Amino acid sequence: MPAIVSAKDVTKIYEGGFEALKGVSLDIEQGEILALLGPNGAGKTTLISVICGMVNATLGSISVGGHDIVDDFRGARSLIGLVPQELSLEPFEKVINSVRFSRGLFGKPRNDAYVERILRQLSLWDKKDARVKELSGGMKRRVLIAKALSHEPRVLFLDEPTAGVDVELRKDMWEIVRGLREDGVTIILTTHYIEEAEAIADRVGVINDGKILLVKDKAELMAQMGRKQLCIELQEPIAEIPAGLAAYELVIGTDGCSLEYAYETRGERTGITALLSDLAAQGLVLKDVSTSQSSLEDIFVGLVGDAA
Numbered sequence: 247m248p249a250i251v252s253a254k255d256v257t258k259i260y261e262g263g264f265e266a267l268k269g270v271s272l273d274i275e276q277g278e279i280l281a282l283l284g285p286n287g288a289g290k291t292t293l294i295s296v297i298c299g300m301v302n303a304t305l306g307s308i309s310v311g312g313h314d315i316v317d318d319f320r321g322a323r324s325l326i327g328l329v330p331q332e333l334s335l336e337p338f339e340k341v342i343n344s345v346r347f348s349r350g351l352f353g354k355p356r357n358d359a360y361v362e363r364i365l366r367q368l369s370l371w372d373k374k375d376a377r378v379k380e381l382s383g384g385m386k387r388r389v390l391i392a393k394a395l396s397h398e399p400r401v402l403f404l405d406e407p408t409a410g411v412d413v414e415l416r417k418d419m420w421e422i423v424r425g426l427r428e429d430g431v432t433i434i435l436t437t438h439y440i441e442e443a444e445a446i447a448d449r450v451g452v453i454n455d456g457k458i459l460l461v462k463d464k465a466e467l468m469a470q471m472g473r474k475q476l477c478i479e480l481q482e483p484i485a486e487i488p489a490g491l492a493a494y495e496l497v498i499g500t501d502g503c504s505l506e507y508a509y510e511t512r513g514e515r516t517g518i519t520a521l522l523s524d525l526a527a528q529g530l531v532l533k534d535v536s537t538s539q540s541s542l543e544d545i546f547v548g549l550v551g552d553a554a
């Protein structure tokens with residue numbers, strides 16, 4: 247299936263010469279939730295602003311649903327909903343009118359049944375006649391989503407949807423995003439929160455310093471995270487690993503006093519029981535054992551650190 251959003255070698259140099267995107271290429275699959283993870287200033291907002299046509303790319307090309315975002319701006323833009331980072335709403339407007347108005351901006355005919363459906367989906371139906379200023383921060387964020395969905399887009403961009411919101415609201419937001427995906431909407435969200443990417447993304451893209459460092463299935467990343475290390479401290483140092491332990495592919499510490507064993511936590515057998523009895527059979531006396539696991543956070547920090 248062709249990608250619903252395809253960016254090729256996109257570079258953005260802001261006035262003043264700052265290069266915020268450095269040849270970014272990215273294909274977004276229809277129906278997926280892609281989390282773009284990166285530190286402050288990485289270029290996340292710039293990338294989605296360029297795709298949504300709010301900022302012009304300096305070089306490169308982007309298409310959305312097969313429409314070039316420059317040559318066929320209207321065709322591309324009609325497929326896109328954008329939930330911006332800032333709460334930019336008209337305070338005195340009634341919720342339902344603000345959603346109807348957004349739909350009208352895209353030249354779509356009034357459709358009360360559709361607007362009711364999204365307001366219900368976002369638990370805003372009982373607030374439809376409230377003025378925006380009377381709503382809590384979480385409700386305002388949901389109004390922004392309703393507005394972004396008002397013209398029935400196929401791709402929804404959420405720029406840090408849960409920045410600064412409490413845990414409950416964050417989980418509500420994740421539920422909303424999952425529900426939208428079930429309706430067939432492709433979702434791209436930017437986040438600083440690794441646990442957010444872990445919780446809802448199908449794929450994770452890591453961006454830093456204007457470059458995409460990695461785009462991977464979350465399941466693959468999780469499999470990488472499913473590896474653990476068992477560190478065995480020995481009572482006495484050894485010069486080399488006894489031949490009888492070769493099958494375990496142990497790594498010996500520089501002082502000869504420790505051994506490291508990598509295993510899959512998801513596998514049926516970790517091999518730890520057999521290893522411990524074979525160590526004893528080889529006459530090795532253990533002083534201590536500990537385990538460690540690489541997390542998405544380690545992978546992220548490693549990637550961003552290596553790139554720096």
Ligand SMILES: Nc1ncnc2c1ncn2[C@@H]1O[C@H](COP(=O)(O)OP(=O)(O)OP(=O)(O)O)[C@@H](O)[C@H]1O
Binds near residue numbers: 285
């Ligand atoms: N209009 C602008 N003019 C000049 N530089 C800009 C402009 N907008 C953004 N930048 C710079 O581009 C870089 C990327 O900014 P961007 O907002 O895309 O990052 P981000 O990954 O979204 O960061 P955050 O997580 O803090 O929102 C930053 O160094 C920022 O200062």
